Amino acid sequence: xxxxxxxxxxxxxxxxxxxxxxxxxxxxxxxxxxxxxxxxxxxxxxxxxxxxxxxxxxxxxxxxxxxxxxxxxxxxxxxxxxxxxxxxxxxxxxxxxxxxxxxxxxxxxxxxxxxxxxxxxxxxxxxxxxxxxxxxxxxxxxxxxxxxxxxxxxxxxxxxxxxxxxxxxxxxxxxxxxxxxxxxxxxxxxxxxxxxxxxxxxxxxxxxxxxxxxxxxxxxxxxxxxxxxxxxxxxxxxxxxxxxxxxxxxxxxxxxxxxxxxxxxxxxxxxxxxxxxxxxxxxxxxxxxxxxxxxxxxxxxxxxxxxxxxxxxxxxxxxxxxxxxxxxxxxxxxxxxxxxxxxxxxxxxxxxxxxxxxxxxxxxxxxxxxxxxxxxxxxxxxxxxxxxxxxxxxxxxxxxxxxxxxxxxxxxxxxxxxxxxxxxxxxxxxxxxxxxxxxxxxxxxxxxxxxxxxxxxxxxxxxxxxxxxxxxxxxxxxxxxxxxxxxxxxxxxxxxxxxxxxxxxxxxxxxxxxxxxxxxxxxxxxxxxxxxxxxxxxxxxxxxxxxxxxxxxxxxxxxxxxxxxxxxxxxxxxxxxxxxxxxxxxxxxxxxxxxxxxxxxxxxxxxxxxxxxxxxxxxxxxxxxxxxx
Ligand code: ADP
Numbered sequence: 001x002x003x004x005x006x007x008x009x010x011x012x013x014x015x016x017x018x019x020x021x022x023x024x025x026x027x028x029x030x031x032x033x034x035x036x037x038x039x040x041x042x043x044x045x046x047x048x049x050x051x052x053x054x055x056x057x058x059x060x061x062x063x064x065x066x067x068x069x070x071x072x073x074x075x076x077x078x079x080x081x082x083x084x085x086x087x088x089x090x091x092x093x094x095x096x097x098x099x100x101x102x103x104x105x106x107x108x109x110x111x112x113x114x115x116x117x118x119x120x121x122x123x124x125x126x127x128x129x130x131x132x133x134x135x136x137x138x139x140x141x142x143x144x145x146x147x148x149x150x151x152x153x154x155x156x157x158x159x160x161x162x163x164x165x166x167x168x169x170x171x172x173x174x175x176x177x178x179x180x181x182x183x184x185x186x187x188x189x190x191x192x193x194x195x196x197x198x199x200x201x202x203x204x205x206x207x208x209x210x211x212x213x214x215x216x217x218x219x220x221x222x223x224x225x226x227x228x229x230x231x232x233x234x235x236x237x238x239x240x241x242x243x244x245x246x247x248x249x250x251x252x253x254x255x256x257x258x259x260x261x262x263x264x265x266x267x268x269x270x271x272x273x274x275x276x277x278x279x280x281x282x283x284x285x286x287x288x289x290x291x292x293x294x295x296x297x298x299x300x301x302x303x304x305x306x307x308x309x310x311x312x313x314x315x316x317x318x319x320x321x322x323x324x325x326x327x328x329x330x331x332x333x334x335x336x337x338x339x340x341x342x343x344x345x346x347x348x349x350x351x352x353x354x355x356x357x358x359x360x361x362x363x364x365x366x367x368x369x370x371x372x373x374x375x376x377x378x379x380x381x382x383x384x385x386x387x388x389x390x391x392x393x394x395x396x397x398x399x400x401x402x403x404x405x406x407x408x409x410x411x412x413x414x415x416x417x418x419x420x421x422x423x424x425x426x427x428x429x430x431x432x433x434x435x436x437x438x439x440x441x442x443x444x445x446x447x448x449x450x451x452x453x454x455x456x457x458x459x460x461x462x463x464x465x466x467x468x469x470x471x472x473x474x475x476x477x478x479x480x481x482x483x484x485x486x487x488x489x490x491x492x493x494x495x496x497x498x499x500x501x502x503x504x505x506x507x508x509x510x511x512x513x514x515x516x517x518x519x520x521x522x523x524x525x526x527x528x529x530x531x532x533x534x535x536x537x538x539x540x541x542x543x544x545x546x547x548x549x550x551x552x553x554x555x556x557x558x559x560x561x562x563x564x565x566x567x568x569x570x571x572x573x574x575x576x577x578x579x580x581x582x583x584x585x586x587x588x589x590x591x592x593x594x595x596x597x598x599x600x601x602x603x604x605x606x607x608x609x610x611x612x613x614x615x616x617x618x619x620x621x622x623x624x625x626x627x628x629x
Contacts, residue, residue, distance in 0.1 A: 007168035012159075013099040016131065018109045020161050023128055024135050026112075026119035030256070031187075034132040035070075035196070036203035038081040038179055040251045041130060042068045043207045045085025045177060047304030049147050052086065054303070054331050059147045063175060066209050069223065070200065072191045073216040077183045079190050080216070084176035089146040090155045094167060097130060097142065097157055102292070108285040120256075125285050127254030130179070134161035136190055137181035143170075144177040197226055206232040206248040208302075231302055233276040233323055237264050249278045252297060253321040257281050260369045262322075263358045267350070271343055272327035277320055277355060279362070281369075283376040287319065294318040299325040300333070311338050312348055316383035317355050319376075324351070356394045363398060363414075371412055374400045378411060382463045385470040396474050401457045402437065404446060409437035409460070415474045421455060425490045428480040429473075431457035433465055433546045439602040444532035445482045451530050452489065456482055465547040483601065485564050486540045487528060501525045505569055508578045512567070515587045516594055519562060526566035533573040534597040536563035545603055565594055588614045 012020070027033070046066040053060040069082040088096060095101075108126060112119050133140045142157040154172025159165035181190070189195050193213060200211055208231040214223035232240065232248045249259045259278040266274045277296075286292035295310030295318075302325060313320055328343060338344060359381075363370040374381075384395045400411045403418065418429060430449060434440035440458040449456055459468065468479050480487065485498075502509055505525050512523045521539065529535060538544050542561055543551075552558055567574050577593065580586045595611045598604075605611050 007166055009164055009166045010094060010098060011164050015100045015105045015109060016098065017163055019100065019105075019123075019126075019128070020131055020134055022109070022112055022119060023123055023131060024161070026116045026123055027128065027132065027135055029116075030120065031132075031135045032190075032199055033128075033203070033256070034135055034181075035079075035081070035190075035199050036247075036250065037129050037132050037254075039068060039070070039200070039204045039207060039211060040254075041179075042081055042083035042085060042177070043209055043251070045083050045087070046209050047085075049084075049086040049176075051304050051306075052147065056148070068207070068209050068211045069214055070196060070211060070226075071214045071216040072193060072196060074188075074191045075217065077188060077191060078180050078216075079183060079196070080178050080180040082176070082178040084174065085147075087146040087149075087176045088144045088155065089149060089153065090167060090169060092146065093142070093144060093155050093157050098165060102286065104286050104289050104292075121282070122285070124256030125282050129254065131161075133179065133181050136183055136187040137161075138184050139182040141180040141182070142177065143172060143180075145172045145175055147175050200226045202243075203247050204251070206244055206251065208232075231299075231325070233264065233274050233325055234302065240264075245276075245278075248276075249280075249321065252323065253278070253280065255280055255282065255284075255321075259321075260373055261358055261362050261366075263354055265354065271347070273347065274325045275322060275351060275354065277322035277351070277358065279355075279358065279373060280319060280321060281372055281376065283319065287377075287380065296320075297323045298329075298338075299323060300329050300331045301325070301327055303331060305329075305331065305333065306335065309335070309338065311335075311344055312351050313355065314348070314352060314384070314388055316380055316387050317352065319380055320355055352388070352391065356391060356398070359398050360394070371400075374411060379461045379463055382461065382467040385467045386463075389470070392471065396471060401459070402440075403458060404441065404450065404456045409458075413457075418455060418457065419475060419477065423454075423490065426454065427477055427490070428488070429457065429477050430454060430480050430482050431459050431468060432482050433459045433468070433544055435546060435549075435602045436460050439600075442600070443483070444529055444535040444597070444600055445487075445537070447530035447532060448528045449482060449489065454489065462550065465544055465550075481538075481544060482528065483535075483537050483544070484540055485524070485537045487537070489527075498524055498527075501527065508574075509567075511586065512565070512577075512590050515590050516565065519591075519594060520565045521562040523565040523567065526568050529566065529568035529571070531571075532568060532597075532600070533571040534565060534567045534593045536565055536594070536597045536601060536603075539564060545601060549603070563598070565597060567593070588618065592618070 046068070049059060050066060063084050066084060071080040071082060111122060139158065139160050143154065145154040151173055152171050154170045156168050156170055157165055183190055193215065197213055200213065204211060205227045207227055208229065210225045210229040211227045212223035213226050215221065232244060245262050246258045249262065250256065258281065260281045262276065262278045264276045293308040295308040296312050297307050298305045298309040312324055329341065333341070359373070362373060378400060381395065381398060385392060388395070396415055399415060401413050402409050402411050403413050406413065415429065432440055432443055432445055434443060437458060437460055440460055446456055471479060473479060502525050509523050509525070513520070526535065548558055573593065577586065577589050580589060592614055595605055
């Protein structure tokens with residue numbers, strides 16, 4: 001070890017330690033994926049070197065044929081994945097193989113349950129990469145040298161995956177990285193050439209660089225190339241099997257599950273490019289993290305240019321994974337230049353359309369898959385209604401809802417399904433917004449619609465208030481919130497004005513308004529209630545209460561707004577209220593009626609203590625009524 005210096009022992013970041021522990025336990029049944037992950041890293045390293053060499057050709061000159069070699073050594077019980085790619089400097093090595101840089105990781109790891117199957121799926125959504133080596137190895141050695149650095153800047157990293165790793169600098173004549181797994185006693189199958197070859201063919205055939213399989217004890221033999229070694233997207237669709245697409249997707253996305261669908265296209269003519277786009281089946285753990293990387297992997301004439309090129313698709317399609325290989329963009333394009341490139345808008349429009357068409361096809365052709373897609377990404381797709389007005393019609397067809405017909409919270413009804421069931425004279429699409437399904441279905445606002453057999457969409461996602469606002473209408477039918485003061489139902493009552501109905505009960509309404517004047521805007525006789533005594537509705541131009549609550553929760557100051565109270569004149573409680581001659585009791589009862597209407601729509605009472613006091617008093621009065629009676 002005379003040529004090594006500066007040996008340092010460092011601790012893994014806490015998140016890495018946790019991940020290692022969880023992974024070894026929960027991924028054991030998929031243990032062979034480590035090879036796919038290591039080869040995938042090797043291929044990325046080769047891609048990155050080729051890219052850097054565009055600006056600095058000397059980086060490639062010492063060894064221009066980029067390739068990957070998998071070496072096994074039965075005597076030493078090791079398996080080594082070698083690449084001559086970009087390599088890592090000492091600092092990069094410590095950063096890359098000692099920490100996890102993705103924000104939200106700690107929270108994500110907290111979700112682990114200890115249930116092997118569930119955790120495996122969660123970790124699959126996270127993507128494990130290099131650390132998966134420790135499923136089959138009790139020690140891992142990484143030797144690497146960054147392209148462009150001199151021989152004496154080689155670095156060796158070593159760890160047993162328990163909590164610490166060591167790094168030391170040494171002289172390494174080859175550029176790139178060798179990852180050596182010292183296999184556990186019961187994992188020696190990964191020293192068997194046939195087993196390794198099968199794994200490479202199954203998982204890594206699509207890797208664009210040649211992968212050779214070599215016996216390290218036989219240095220003089222020319223190793224076999226095991227894979228097809230052409231960029232998958234450059235091959236004709238007819239030649240590619242589903243399995244090849246699926247494995248390519250996993251390499252690209254680090255997802256463990258198969259994608260739901262993909263679309264592979266070559267565009268020729270004025271501009272030329274190939275795109276291969278995938279719809280994943282599970283949401284990644286950081287789908288809601290605004291800073292999470294998203295976008296396509298960009299190649300220019302087969303040369304890798306950048307990961308996560310988010311410019312090619314709108315934010316609401318951030319779940320799409322894929323590659324784009326352009327023949328026209330300059331190889332040295334930066335993110336900023338890409339953003340301004342004149343070709344970008346038309347490419348982005350075309351790719352957006354392609355994704356939406358793919359989803360329409362899935363929705364009609366494989367409804368079960370579409371349902372899976374919708375539960376993973378429906379909420380994200382709805383952002384499109386706000387973000388992408390041009391495609392509103394296409395997006396509207398892709399929406400799925402829970403409705404009062406369904407009897408459960410599954411969002412599986414389209415607007416076309418809904419319209420197909422409506423009566424001829426119903427010119428509106430009715431919906432209710434609520435914080436959750438239970439509040440929505442139990443809402444008093446639905447009562448008269450239910451009685452008339454009118455179906456109502458139950459909207460409970462955070463994005464829904466914005467989404468319906470932007471959608472506004474579908475197929476000539478406007479969307480109507482059933483909790484608005486101006487609700488109009490088909491047939492009958494619509495023709496009688498609210499004023500006319502109120503007129504019959506003027507004294508009662510006046511009295512209620514008087515005692516509740518601080519808390520309500522107005523009080524009306526309700527046309528929508530059947531079983532409940534009262535409900536609150538929003539004025540036609542008011543912000544709806546869900547949106548208001550969300551904005552308030554996010555710290556925005558909201559202008560004060562009072563609801564409109566509606567009372568069900570046929571309800572015994574309202575009859576009772578009407579007959580109450582004691583002023584104090586009338587006030588207390590009116591307040592309670594309003595409190596209950598607010599609670600039923602999921603609002604919080606501004607003064608819950610007052611409410612509790614009123615209720616307690618009322619209960620005690622009941623008691624004394626009973627004992628005196
Ligand atoms: P991921 O590949 O998902 O980023 P990994 O844990 O597999 O996560 O790897 C972490 C980082 O280590 C990579 O992003 C890359 O920068 C670096 N790395 C891993 N393997 C290699 C390699 N063979 N050559 C160069 N860098 C590598």
